[in-house]
Amino acid sequence: MMRFSPWLTATDTDKNAEQLGAVRSYVIRLSGIQFFDTNENPLHPKRAEMVGITLHGAKNNPFGREEVRYHYKSKDRLLCPVRAAQWVYKAATTFVTRPGDPALLMWNSGITSDAISALIKRAATRSGLDSTRYSTHSVRIGGATALLNSGVDRLVIKLMGRWLSNAFEEYGHRISKLSQHMC
8 A cells, every 4th residue: 555656756747847857856766675584584575574665755755754664465466565575576676676776677767657547457457357446546545444444553544554643534534425326
């Protein structure tokens, strides 16, 4: 449920970007991804049970306060954060990414939110869904809504999603009101 922005480079639609393709100060660097065992000892990515991702600020943390988010391995092959970080490392080897470079860097070029959005929309279309209803923003909202509706503590959702406000709580209320009109 992390924001997409720490993974992306600036685009022409970014109001705060000084130049197109600029690497934001809060982008996740390859060196900011660390792998651990269950006792928090660093080890090789293939044997990891937990991943730590160092964040240097964000849209909602303009002062650059550093924080590390830890995620444990899940049994889900598709949505496991440790497995996802292992794939990022594998791609970094292929693209010869240096430790100080953005973690998701392809041929000396970053990945933009427009590219991610286009990929999500293509996947929606191929699945027979209305692609206009999906964007990079919908993933974060959807994650927060799913957690909220399944009874996860609001503080956990707020911390995981790095929400500064309680805005995510509105999404759950909207969904429940919408369900009143369904059969």
